[in-house]
Amino acid sequence: MRTAYRVETVRAAEAELMAKLPDGALMRRAAAGLAAACAGMLGGAYGARVVLLVGSGDNGGDALYAGARLARRGAGVSAVLLGSRAHEAGLAALRGAGGRVADDPVGAVERADLVVDGITGIGGRGGLRPDAAEVVRAARGSGAVLVAVDLPSGVDADTGEVAGEAVRADATVTFGAYKPGLLIDPAREHAGALRLVDIGLALPPVPDVEALQHEDVARLLPVPVGESDKYRRGVVGVVAGSARYPGAAVLAVSGALRGGAGAVRYVGPAGDAVLARHPETLVHAGPPAKAGRVQAWVIGPGLGDTPGADDVLESDVPVLVDADGLRNLDPSAVRSRPAPTVLTPHAGEAAALLGTAREDVESRRLEAVRELAGRYGATVLLKGSTTLVASADGPVRVNPTGTPWLATAGSGDVLSGLAGSLLAAGLAPRDAASAGAYLHGLAARRASRGAPVAAYDVAEALPAAWRDVRG
Numbered sequence: 001m002r003t004a005y006r007v008e009t010v011r012a013a014e015a016e017l018m019a020k021l022p023d024g025a026l027m028r029r030a031a032a033g034l035a036a037a038c039a040g041m042l043g044g045a046y047g048a049r050v051v052l053l054v055g056s057g058d059n060g061g062d063a064l065y066a067g068a069r070l071a072r073r074g075a076g077v078s079a080v081l082l083g084s085r086a087h088e089a090g091l092a093a094l095r096g097a098g099g100r101v102a103d104d105p106v107g108a109v110e111r112a113d114l115v116v117d118g119i120t121g122i123g124g125r126g127g128l129r130p131d132a133a134e135v136v137r138a139a140r141g142s143g144a145v146l147v148a149v150d151l152p153s154g155v156d157a158d159t160g161e162v163a164g165e166a167v168r169a170d171a172t173v174t175f176g177a178y179k180p181g182l183l184i185d186p187a188r189e190h191a192g193a194l195r196l197v198d199i200g201l202a203l204p205p206v207p208d209v210e211a212l213q214h215e216d217v218a219r220l221l222p223v224p225v226g227e228s229d230k231y232r233r234g235v236v237g238v239v240a241g242s243a244r245y246p247g248a249a250v251l252a253v254s255g256a257l258r259g260g261a262g263a264v265r266y267v268g269p270a271g272d273a274v275l276a277r278h279p280e281t282l283v284h285a286g287p288p289a290k291a292g293r294v295q296a297w298v299i300g301p302g303l304g305d306t307p308g309a310d311d312v313l314e315s316d317v318p319v320l321v322d323a324d325g326l327r328n329l330d331p332s333a334v335r336s337r338p339a340p341t342v343l344t345p346h347a348g349e350a351a352a353l354l355g356t357a358r359e360d361v362e363s364r365r366l367e368a369v370r371e372l373a374g375r376y377g378a379t380v381l382l383k384g385s386t387t388l389v390a391s392a393d394g395p396v397r398v399n400p401t402g403t404p405w406l407a408t409a410g411s412g413d414v415l416s417g418l419a420g421s422l423l424a425a426g427l428a429p430r431d432a433a434s435a436g437a438y439l440h441g442l443a444a445r446r447a448s449r450g451a452p453v454a455a456y457d458v459a460e461a462l463p464a465a466w467r468d469v470r471g
């Protein structure tokens with residue numbers, strides 16, 4: 001599991017450790033890790049031209065101490081001082097090692113092999129100031145590798161929001177713990193490759209944000225045993241599709257068939273289309289309440305105005321609500337359900353549920369997903385470039401797989417079928433949602449390999465993604 005902690009928690013852990021260590025020891029640890037990472041990216045420090053962008057706080061101090069180390073190993077190091085002051089001991093260390101202060105900042109970054117962004121870290125507020133933005137633009141336009149210290153300057157560490165201009169780094173070397181913003185877009189895409197330097201912080205067992213890795217998902221996925229039969233493996237009911245959108249039913253069923261449930265029951269008007277593609281489906285044309293026993297329901301993809309949502313919400317099994325099922329969804333009806341509910345909106349649907357604009361949800365995804373989970377007393381999977389899963393309490397999960405090619409019609413239908421199938425197979429709501437998103441993203445990457453991908457291709461790549469995860 002990759003875990004991330006809010007600034008408040010990181011600062012408390014730092015304070016606790018600093019009290020036990022000699023003055024400056026923690027910063028020297030951080031700087032040693034940073035210098036080693038930079039030397040690695042340069043293929044050796046000797047003879048390299050390194051420029052440090054130095055703000056007025058300790059983030060600049062890290063950059064200065066790391067610069068001193070690189071200078072001692074033969075790099076030509078100069079510092080661009082962007083704050084009202086600079087970390088004094090760090091600057092003295094840099095000078096003592098033969099480094100200097102640049103007199104032509106833009107010229108220096110244009111000639112650099114590597115630029116270190118030490119403008120702001122966890123103490124930064126808002127975007128880059130104009131003088132910093134100018135130098136950062138010049139660095140981006142040069143051929144230099146751009147390495148962010150702790151965080152790309154200008155991004156919000158706790159939320160992943162980017163309020164103004166921010167550094168776009170090739171790599172970020174972060175200290176002690178990942179911060180939520182490093183895992184969540186829009187900030188995540190500013191961070192480049194992530195590297196964590198252990199500085200010995202003791203952090204609480206429960207993080208604020210976490211990201212599943214292969215081994216976590218492998219542990220969650222259901223595996224049939226000798227005495228399993230289709231009913232024990234779970235039956236998932238899919239209420240989807242309409243005369244207008246029969247394809248959504250086919251896609252949701254295609255995801256459900258590859259999610260570990262032993263059988264898929266389809267309920268709705270698109271039974272012929274479903275059977276034509278998936279003859280193994282149990283099809284029922286009447287209302288969901290009469291369809292027979294299921295262990296979890298999926299409702300919503302391509303539903304249009306087809307009735308059925310009330311029946312399903314009144315059932316006593318887990319329900320996943322997607323797409324048209326989310327329209328006018330009543331928080332009190334969801335809250336009073338006796339079994340768990342999973343909602344899977346994209347940003348537009350989440351905005352409608354919250355009564356706000358889509359851009360608002362996209363720019364503050366973490367807050368939006370938490371707010372929805374609280375309001376509905378449900379597990380909420382907010383789709384997007386970094387899909388988030390939140391329950392009423394516990395860490396928010398951020399999905400690390402996926403590809404921009406996944407933004408294609410029908411791919412959400414496959415995801416809802418898949419996650420619903422995992423629910424029917426017995427996974428807890430946040431596990432079903434986050435393992436579903438993980439497999440779905442992995443399948444999309446496999447199916448796409450850098451080319452456009454159709455939703456059905458994603459469904460067909462799910463078994464291969466499943467095998468990848470289980471190693």
Ligand SMILES: NC(=O)C1=CN([C@@H]2O[C@H](COP(=O)(O)OP(=O)(O)OC[C@H]3O[C@@H](n4cnc5c(N)ncnc54)[C@H](O)[C@@H]3O)[C@@H](O)[C@H]2O)[C@@H](O)CC1
Nearest residue numbers: 014026027030056057058059120121122123124125127150
């Ligand atoms: N506290 C510790 O023990 C450690 C801290 N470390 C480093 O210290 C950093 C935190 O240091 P600080 O608390 O001094 O905070 P920062 O260095 O992140 O930034 C604070 C300074 O930047 C200014 N500032 C805020 N927003 C700005 C903006 N948008 N543009 C320009 N200037 C802005 C503030 O006025 C303040 O002077 C971490 O990110 C990490 O890099 C590491 O050395 C590891 C140990």
Ligand SMILES: [K+]
Nearest residue numbers: 117120149151
């Ligand atoms: K930084």
